Amino acid sequence: MSELSPAFILVRPQMGENIGAAARAMLNFGLSHMRMVDPRDGWPNPRAVAMASGAAGRVLDHAGVFGALPEAIADCAYVFATTARGRDLTKPVMTPERAMEHARALCAAGQKVAVLFGPERAGLENEDVARANAIISVPVNPDFPSLNLAQAVLLCAYEWRRQAGGDAPEMLSLAGTDLASALEVEKLGDHYEERLDAAGFFFPETKAEGMKLNLRNLWSRMPLTRADVQTLHGMLRQIVRRRDG
Amino acid sequence: MSELSPAFILVRPQMGENIGAAARAMLNFGLSHMRMVDPRDGWPNPRAVAMASGAAGRVLDHAGVFGALPEAIADCAYVFATTARGRDLTKPVMTPERAMEHARALCAAGQKVAVLFGPERAGLENEDVARANAIISVPVNPDFPSLNLAQAVLLCAYEWRRQAGGDAPEMLSLAGTDLASALEVEKLGDHYEERLDAAGFFFPETKAEGMKLNLRNLWSRMPLTRADVQTLHGMLRQIVRRRDG
Numbered sequence: 034m035s036e037l038s039p040a041f042i043l044v045r046p047q048m049g050e051n052i053g054a055a056a057r058a059m060l061n062f063g064l065s066h067m068r069m070v071d072p073r074d075g076w077p078n079p080r081a082v083a084m085a086s087g088a089a090g091r092v093l094d095h096a097g098v099f100g101a102l103p104e105a106i107a108d109c110a111y112v113f114a115t116t117a118r119g120r121d122l123t124k125p126v127m128t129p130e131r132a133m134e135h136a137r138a139l140c141a142a143g144q145k146v147a148v149l150f151g152p153e154r155a156g157l158e159n160e161d162v163a164r165a166n167a168i169i170s171v172p173v174n175p176d177f178p179s180l181n182l183a184q185a186v187l188l189c190a191y192e193w194r195r196q197a198g199g200d201a202p203e204m205l206s207l208a209g210t211d212l213a214s215a216l217e218v219e220k221l222g223d224h225y226e227e228r229l230d231a232a233g234f235f236f237p238e239t240k241a242e243g244m245k246l247n248l249r250n251l252w253s254r255m256p257l258t259r260a261d262v263q264t265l266h267g268m269l270r271q272i273v274r275r276r277d278g
Numbered sequence: 279m280s281e282l283s284p285a286f287i288l289v290r291p292q293m294g295e296n297i298g299a300a301a302r303a304m305l306n307f308g309l310s311h312m313r314m315v316d317p318r319d320g321w322p323n324p325r326a327v328a329m330a331s332g333a334a335g336r337v338l339d340h341a342g343v344f345g346a347l348p349e350a351i352a353d354c355a356y357v358f359a360t361t362a363r364g365r366d367l368t369k370p371v372m373t374p375e376r377a378m379e380h381a382r383a384l385c386a387a388g389q390k391v392a393v394l395f396g397p398e399r400a401g402l403e404n405e406d407v408a409r410a411n412a413i414i415s416v417p418v419n420p421d422f423p424s425l426n427l428a429q430a431v432l433l434c435a436y437e438w439r440r441q442a443g444g445d446a447p448e449m450l451s452l453a454g455t456d457l458a459s460a461l462e463v464e465k466l467g468d469h470y471e472e473r474l475d476a477a478g479f480f481f482p483e484t485k486a487e488g489m490k491l492n493l494r495n496l497w498s499r500m501p502l503t504r505a506d507v508q509t510l511h512g513m514l515r516q517i518v519r520r521r522d523g
Contacts, residue, residue: 057424179333268493
């Protein structure tokens with residue numbers, strides 16, 4: 034597994050057993066790069082280790098644990114969010130098949146990829162989804178959608194592995210630059226939010242939260258390169274400088 | 279589900295919970311035709327019903343229960359056996375993908391298809407496998423094969439559904455807005471170019487043309503919606519207004 038492979042990120046997972054089952058599901062299909070955001074029962078978690086059995090040493094022991102999602106995806110160039118229900122966010126929606134095909138192409142181009150999985154009870158918050166580039170939605174029976182956390186992980190890991198059997202993935206044309214990392218996009222979002230706030234853009238106040246969410250979603254949805262991010266920073270800086278100068 | 283679909287046959291299942299979980303996994307992907315051979319704890323089984331929740335009425339209540347495998351597959355034209363380990367039996371071995379492709383073709387031709395799943399502990403006996411036309415083997419990590427019964431059912435049911443094809447194509451979730459027209463993107467580019475020019479952004483002059491081209495490319499490369507374009511206009515307007523006000 035020296036090739037680049039996606040990080041599966043469990044966001045605020047609740048039961049240790051499910052963390053262990055997710056680790057097994059990953060390792061079944063050769064994935065070992067797990068991260069967690071704010072696991073409910075702390076970390077390490079003996080129940081997770083017991084359930085993971087052989088996957089404990091190969092997945093859980095190396096799992097990164099983060100306090101908040103932006104830190105967990107800071108070094109990732111492309112982030113998928115798995116969700117069961119529709120969201121009022123403009124974002125590409127892919128099947129696991131298309132998503133893992135895309136992930137293979139990104140990894141082959143040296144780009145770090147993450148897949149987010151939400152807490153058992155309610156799934157990812159809109160605030161989490163807004164930080165992703167695309168949504169993965171498993172095409173389940175609409176009359177009976179009951180996938181649990183480890184099953185969602187299993188299907189994504191299976192698709193990752195299945196794609197390995199096929200033809201070489203198509204390459205992304207990046208014109209000599211890398212995709213921006215999630216950290217860079219986060220900072221870009223901060224910069225705009227701060228300046229727009231100072232300029233009274235988020236008005237009226239009752240709508241401010243929703244406007245900020247939409248703006249975050251706008252940036253993270255775009256396939257922004259490093260060069261784009263530099264340009265967008267530079268534009269804002271120059272306009273503000275001229276204002277204050 | 280009036281079309282012919284495969285029967286998933288649990289052969290000598292042990293735990294009621296696993297029968298219930300298998301029923302859920304099937305119904306997640308629209309399959310409802312289950313059979314059982316000699317379930318260890320008899321039938322009906324309240325633990326199976328409790329675990330199946332919504333799938334109890336739609337799958338378990340109609341499940342056929344048989345004393346031995348030959349009776350359970352008597353009316354089937356083609357039988358797949360799922361196995362994790364190699365067998366000393368000459369038999370076609372397929373991935374779930376190829377197997378469900380084949381199953382679709384058979385069902386479309388009006389042929390009854392069955393897929394056998396063995397008991398939790400040891401899987402199918404060679405005697406069971408010998409009654410099948412082909413073997414399904416999930417391409418798991420050879421260093422860590424740990425699929426349980428419900429997971430094997432889930433992956434086969436997922437592949438059945440996936441083969442149905444095109445029912446969940448990649449799409450952009452637009453949250454009630456349209457993609458922006460090229461004209462709208464062009465006007466957005468004009469607006470930014472004009473304001474940035476006035477702010478002295480395109481400097482030095484020898485690089486101005488290239489910078490403008492890159493900026494046009496940035497906007498047009500993004501999948502911008504109408505709402506995005508409005509937001510981006512509004513941001514710029516507000517910052518300039520605050521500056522000049």
